[in-house]
Amino acid sequence: MNLNEVQANIRLRNPWEAVDLGFSMVQKWWKAIYIPLAILTFGIGIPLFLIVPEGEFWIAGVVFWWLKPLFDRLVLHIISHKLFNEELTSWQALKALPSLIWNTGFFQTMTFRRFSLSRGFNLPLWQLEQLRGDPRASRQNILHIASHSQAIWLTIGLWLIEVILSLSLFVLLFLFLPENIQRDFFDNLFGKSVDYARWLDILNYCFYVVVVTAVHPFYIAGNFALYINRRTQLEAWDIELDFRKLASRLKQASQPLISILFVMFFTGSLLLSPSPSYAESTENITTDIEYLNDTRLTSDKSDDVIKEVMLTKNLDDKEISHRWIKKEKEEKKKDIDLDFWDKLKALLEPTAKVFGFIIEFGLWLLIAFGIILLIYFRDRWMYLFQGKRKSKDEYQSPEVMFGMDVRPESLPQNIVDEARNLWQSEQHREALSLLYRGALIRLINQEKVKLQNSHTEGDVLKHASLKLNDTKQGYLKSLTAQWQLIAYAHRSPSESDMQILFDRWAIDFAFDTNAKTTKQGERDE
């Protein structure tokens, strides 16, 4: 780091001004930053997209978010080089990635420090100053005294901007949608049974990758500028730079001055060597130097003059004040106390270090244990990366459909018995209604037939035929016919037709899960 080469105007700024400086850096060096960053983000984002199964793009989104510290390091590497006028090609920046991963506390940032809101502000300590342990902690504490809250707000603010930009991209896309798709867009966005939910998922992920690539440099540059500003405050970089500038200016200025003086001295001594008359005439002329020499006082005289000046009214304004002072004894006790704390500290320090080591070791053990668990229970999560079909075909049974409760719990324990009772008590319509509702609930929950509110009885039959075997479909067909007869023709089915329906319910239609009902039906017979 050569302060002389710094490319920004280093001066004391308020923190928000410093953030602004960071944003300007991104604007100025956008090409150097965005090309390697885009290679990295898309290089990670696209394989993630390809690996993760359809419908599970949120996993890719989370992994991409989790990898943000990696992008931090690349951006900081580029900006820090650029700030001190060191040329860096995209390839060089990307080539530095392995060393950036190994030497910048990447592992800690990816684990227990991942949720730190001032991640970007602390990063230069790890990456540029290469501090670790106590020195890093104490240095960080000093840096955090000022600008820390701004770093946190910067994180929150840019996160919000990411969200807004993602939504904006959706809105932009929405503007280009044909009107009939627009109509249902928001319904489908929050609904579950959508044909193009997959596309929304994909778009959501793609937009997120693009937005992170666009916004992330601003986050790191803003934080880096905050860090630089804080160091300027602490180490007076601005003053140092001013001095250096002054020094270099003087250095530059002194070179011709000396040569001029040199030339003047020689030419003057040869050409203008004074004649005696000239010497006489110049006897009374004093130079500035001589004048100063004359007025300079000796130290004794100066003392006198100072004393004299100090006796003037303005400076001789003495005041007597009284205050209580602790006695000697108490001071001694305080000294003892201090000694005690020092001793205690000295005593505990090795113990604390041991504890620290144990905790660190424990954390490593925990991670190893976690990895072993992940390997052991791989079947539980590996399917996420294999079973595309499985996740796609998963069907969430609705709870309300056709304006009625279609949860299995809403049905009586034994549908056939209940329907039989209703039929015998001359409630024919209710009996058939219960049976038909039972069939629908079975179709929705057990057979996973995708039904909609707009489906008529014919549509239900058509959709059920894709899932049911011939026996079940035959039963459903006759049940539907009887139901339509009573619902739309207001005619009760014949006793024999109904008996067939009751008797065959458990055997033909619900035979695989309602074994209990079958037995009950047989007992009734």
Place this chain on the structure above:
Amino acid sequence: MTDMTLQQASELAALLKAEISKAVIGQKQVVHETLIALIAGGNVLIEGVPGLGKTLLVRALAATFSGQFNRIQFTPDLMPADITGHTLYDMDNKTFSVRKGPVFTNLLLADEINRAPAKTQSALLEVMQERQVTIEGEAHPVPLPFMTLATQNPLEQEGTYPLPEAQLDRFLLKIFIEYPDDKEEALMVAAVTNKQTGNQLNISNVQAVASPETIAAMQNLTSNIEADQSVIDYAVRIVRATRDWQGLSIGAGPRGSISLIAAARAQAMLNARDHITPDDIKNIALPVLRHRVGLAPEMELEGYNTDQILQGILDKIEAPRQ
């Protein structure tokens, strides 16, 4: 009304279909929908490119019940009196006598109806709605059953007069007639060219299996088919939805709901059912409604057609559940 009678009517309808299919090869949906319109006592607007057998269909249909058949080729210079008829001064008897136009028939084929100006098209309004023609202030009923089958060509729009909404509303169904599939077309070519000279339509195979009176009886039977209130409500819901549905600039009027129920009844009759179900409504909704609604210009620009929008409505409107 007994089941047997209904059964007979249904069988008769199946026979009619079979006879028509001797002349018109393929186009089963078109034949089915035309029969629905005939049984429901409505009129049909058939849209399709020339040469798909529209005239043949009408002639074959007329032949199946020994009905009269007339054809009017609509041209820009066709006058209303050319359709309805007019009065002539009889020099011998010194009286005015009525000369009835081609509209006095059982099946009227109004070929390329959109080639005549609105004035001439409107001459059909009265007969389509009231089954009578007023000439010189005197109403003359047309023979029953009466059905107008109008055709129009979707491709050639130059020099045509689009049918006004009031006219369109009087058609029970608008049927699209498409190209036959390859097998049907091969069959048709074989059938039409076999022992045939010239281009005339061959309906010699079609036998009369009914009479105009039988058709009228079928129409009466159909009107008595049970329509549950929930099904009527369903039809009304669909039609009302077309009025404020985004993507449609004009919705269907109450005649849309009436036609839906009438057509559903005819469909139930064809299936030998004495009641209509929501399925009947849903199945017949597109031909009943497609000419009663107007597509919004932006949807037209996007390349959507009325059927797609109507299908969207049918997919959204809740079916009746009790």
